[in-house]
Amino acid sequence: MTPEELSDFALELPSATDDEAFGPGATVFKVEGKVFAILQDATAEGPAQVTLKCEPDLALHLRDQYPAVGPGYHVNKRHWNTVLLDSTVPASELREMVEHSYDRVVSGLPKAVRERLRLQRG
Numbered sequence: 001m002t003p004e005e006l007s008d009f010a011l012e013l014p015s016a017t018d019d020e021a022f023g024p025g026a027t028v029f030k031v032e033g034k035v036f037a038i039l040q041d042a043t044a045e046g047p048a049q050v051t052l053k054c055e056p057d058l059a060l061h062l063r064d065q066y067p068a069v070g071p072g073y074h075v076n077k078r079h080w081n082t083v084l085l086d087s088t089v090p091a092s093e094l095r096e097m098v099e100h101s102y103d104r105v106v107s108g109l110p111k112a113v114r115e116r117l118r119l120q121r122g
Contacts, residue, residue, distance in 0.1 A: 001091040003048040013102050014120035036105040048085040052101035
């Protein structure tokens with residue numbers, strides 16, 4: 001999955017927005033003002049990467065399953081994973097990771113907001 005494809009997918013989720021809150025080269029995806037993904041551009045040192053919120057046990061499982069998945073970069077390493085967009089993680093798995101991150105963030109929102117987003121998502 002390319003960074004552009006990941007960005008397009010993330011923005012399809014209800015109420016998802018993006019900005020460069022941390023400066024150029026890092027696109028931050030939010031739902032209701034809460035971060036659910038951080039997409040960093042490729043650098044001379046490596047490919048683009050995305051940091052996603054994740055349930056702690058699943059985070060460990062994904063790190064074991066894919067060499068491109070590691071502890072979150074500059075975030076709580078227990079609750080976040082960083083995934084290198086080097087084509088070693090299948091696109092379908094990346095989409096699931098993005099949706100899981102979004103769902104984790106939505107679950108912490110007020111009930112009325114959760115219900116509205118659930119209805120928008122279908």
